[in-house]
Amino acid sequence: MCDKCNGLTRREFIQTTAASGAALMLSGTSAMASTKELHNGNIKSRGYAATDTSGVLKPWSFERRPVGDNDVLIETKYASICHSDIHQMKGHWGPQQYPQVPGHEIAGVVTAVGKNVTKFKIGDRAGVGCMVSGNPECESFKQGEEQYCPDTTFTYGYPEASSPTGISQGGYSTNIVVNEHFVVHIPENISFQEAAPLLCAGITTYSPIMKFDLKKGDKVGVAGIGGLGHMAIKIAVSKGAEVYAFTTSPDKVDDILGFGAKEAVVVDDIGNLAPYRGKLDYMICTIPYQYDVASYVSVVKPFGYYTQVGMPEKFELTLSAIGLSISRVNFNVSLIGGMKETQEVVDYCAENNIHPQIQIISADQINQAWKDVVDKKARYRYVIDPATF
Amino acid sequence: MCDKCNGLTRREFIQTTAASGAALMLSGTSAMASTKELHNGNIKSRGYAATDTSGVLKPWSFERRPVGDNDVLIETKYASICHSDIHQMKGHWGPQQYPQVPGHEIAGVVTAVGKNVTKFKIGDRAGVGCMVSGNPECESFKQGEEQYCPDTTFTYGYPEASSPTGISQGGYSTNIVVNEHFVVHIPENISFQEAAPLLCAGITTYSPIMKFDLKKGDKVGVAGIGGLGHMAIKIAVSKGAEVYAFTTSPDKVDDILGFGAKEAVVVDDIGNLAPYRGKLDYMICTIPYQYDVASYVSVVKPFGYYTQVGMPEKFELTLSAIGLSISRVNFNVSLIGGMKETQEVVDYCAENNIHPQIQIISADQINQAWKDVVDKKARYRYVIDPATF
DSSP: OGGTTTTTOOHHHHHHOOOOOOOOOOOGGGSSHHHHHHHSEEEEEEEEOOOOTTEEEEEEEEEEEOOOTTEEEEEEEEEEOHHHHHHHTTTSOOOOOOBOOOOOEEEEEEEETTOOOOSOTTTTTEEEOSEEEEEEEEHHHHOOGGGOOTTOSSSSSSSSSTTTTSSSSSSSBEEEEEEEEEEEETTTTOOOOGGGGGTHHHHHHHHHHHTTOOOTTOEEEEEESSHHHHHHHHHHHHHTOEEEEEEEEEHHHHHHHHHTOSHHHHHHHHGGGGGTTOEEEEEOOOSSOOOOHHHTTTTTTEEEEEEEEOGGGGGGGEEEEEHHHHHHHHEEEOOOOOHHHHHHHHHHHHTTOOOOOEEEEGGGHHHHHHHHTTOOOOEEEEOGGGGGG | OGGGTTTHHHHHHHHHHHOOOOOOOOOOOOSSOOOOHHHOEEEEEEEEEEOSSSSEEEEEEEEEEEOOOOEEEEEEEEEEOHHHHHHHHHTTTTTOOOBBOOOOOEEEEEEEEEEOOOOOOOOEEEEEESSSEOTTTTTHHTOOOOGGTOOOOOOSSSOOTTTTSSSSSOBBBBBBEGGGEEEEEOOOOSSHHHHHGGGTHHHHHHHHHHHTOTTTTTTEEEOOHHHHHHHHHHHEEEEEHHHEESSGGGGHHHHHTTTTTTTEEEEGGGGGGGGOOOOOEEEEOOOOSSOHHHHTTTTTHHHOOOOEOOOOOEEEEEEEHHHHHHHTTTTOOOSSSHHHHHHHHHHHHHHOOOOOOEEOOOOGGHHHHHHHHTTOOSSSSEOOGGGGO
């Protein structure tokens, strides 16, 4: 299990195995192709791509692979912006192949299916998250934790022999071709634009909260109230937790209380955590940069649990061993969630009216939106309308 | 509980509160004083002290406080060398006040007791570990985890108003004055020289192993086979574990198997950990420097536990968040153990013939021994004979 990635980060794994496929520059959209063409020839797509580490995206037309026997073609209705998109395109997690289209929160409609596809038919509402293909023989895959299998292809920037560009290309685009195993159904009672953020922000917070086995009345902390953090609050509140939210943005306090948190704690000074020392049963941290881990961990009860989900630059977290010892807390890191659990969170949020707070933007607003995400100005998820590509 | 140390390491706590007591240079030993003098006047002591960050110790005569009502005076029979001594004297954990006498593995005989002392009488065999006084009103103290109380005075280098030097002075010396709560009994069936290393190396590994609630047949890893690591192997083996030891020193393999480990894995290449991925129930790591945490953690089963006990320079550990996520292991850090548990480990080792493997040295060999500890040449604990001070 995962024997290929010993001593390597997922990103390092990519770096050592990445094929340097040439990027094809083609125009047109899949809507122009016949059904037969979709299965035999490359599919035209249009999106926004990074071409370097600047963090500036540009319009780009490219090709995707034909719809394979186990594939689903999805016409994107909405795709949302995750901080991970920015980290990866800027090279914070290692060198990238460009042009590269980011985006792993994708909601749309199935427009073609391969002959072996059984889960979907044309016209179905469908969602794609952080993964697009994998190896059914892998133990992690079998256990429903596909994200931990070294053979899994992540949605963008991963070597993918079948892709005309040599790497997977993400959701800031008009369409996407995905192995059906990695596609979830989007129920009728949630909009595409509200479903999209569930595919990463939703599952990434839902999965560790469910693994914690939260009991009603448990005191749950959420640190970092952005796209992931605000979903963590809503999900934990819906599960009966008493939620304490920790933010560096004073102007998020009203929103946070509106999401159902019991308290919103503004951490403009690390000392503001002191009154909460040892008070919480569990904490989830979405902060995607280096931070004072031991001080945040200290708000959890001795022998409690703390889950990091934010992924910092170079994936590196430096922590104080002595600080962590004083807390006696179990620190773990969680990476998104498996496909079964991804379907579960989408269904759960739809059934329970748990909707991300979103702002819809057009394609030409993506670059400004990225700056706003970094500057903590997003409230709380930017969702791109692909009709504007 | 521990509210004073939020956002501060124990060391930072010292730095912000340390009294700059003047060091007194006096000669003589406690043996020269009358009983009345021991209770009324400072007590003469002689030992080896660091005077700067060079890592070179020199003979030093100094004074200790008189024996207070709750104190015990112990004549040192043996004191052993812990890697922590070296880290702290070299300033790896923050600036130090010098001269400073290291040593927190101390075994000796009680030579005076304060009027309120009930646990000890003159002539008792006694041991002192990493702590010498504390605050009985502190929650951590009450819970038997004195090491987590911010008011606890550690054995050397801590501000201590009662000490003529202004800081606590450790066990590389002819005697020590300690609050009786922080003294343990040493049973008759273990020698002083073999008991001394139990006071830190023993308790530091015993405490987390006991908290893990080890079951017979559990696969337990031990990383870093020095003073702590070799005790971890012996203790885990005695509790019925199947022990896998990970060392960078090929010439320790025979010893490791002799300690009862099932396998000794030489990690001269980080890839040597790969065959053990996900195999162990638990792992304890004694490595006292930065290392590839995520790769070592990866040998533990998903959702298993990994305890760090080695304290690196600046107490800093940098880990790969993505690497830790792939393992799904709970990472925690443990600091020595409480006083009740310290008595327990001494009794347990004495009863079960679990003895550290030691080399007795004279005072003039301390400086070479420190170099050998850093160079991984210790086999496995140097024990100083204070008669040579």
